Amino acid sequence: MRNQIIAQSPALQQIHSPEGADQVRKAAGPAQGFEDTLRGLMSSVNETQHRSEAVTDAYQRGEITDVAKVMLARQESGIAFEATLQTRNKLLNAYQEIMRMGV
Structure with missing residues (x-):
């Protein structure tokens, strides 16, 4: 199944090829x-939520079977x-731990 998903996505094919991974790292530029x-990841999760909602609505209208x-x-x-929720929880725990440290 994993190979089928990779085969359907040109971006994943590029990342999973040995020379493609190097190109992606170089194209990313500075860190x-x-x-x-965090903002990029949140927008990605938001897009995923909207895409899911759109597919569900299309199914309810009968456009997707x-x-x-x-x-x-x-x-x-x-x-x-x-x-995202687990990441938020870990960040919150780390912040609370730092605030409990003595100076």
Whole structure:
């Protein structure tokens, strides 16, 4: 299944090829700041949520008949949200631990 997903996405094919991974690293340029990275990840999760909602609405209208595609989009959205929530919890715990440290 993993290979099928990689085969369908040109971007994933580029990343998984040995020379493609080097090109992606070089194209990324200098490292971004924490805020930029976090903002980018949040917008990515938001896009995933909107895409899932759009696919679900299209299924309800009868435009899409592939239930597997709808369920996959909803699962992807749920996993992205759960990962974001867990990241927030870890960051909050780290902040609280730092605040408890003695000076």
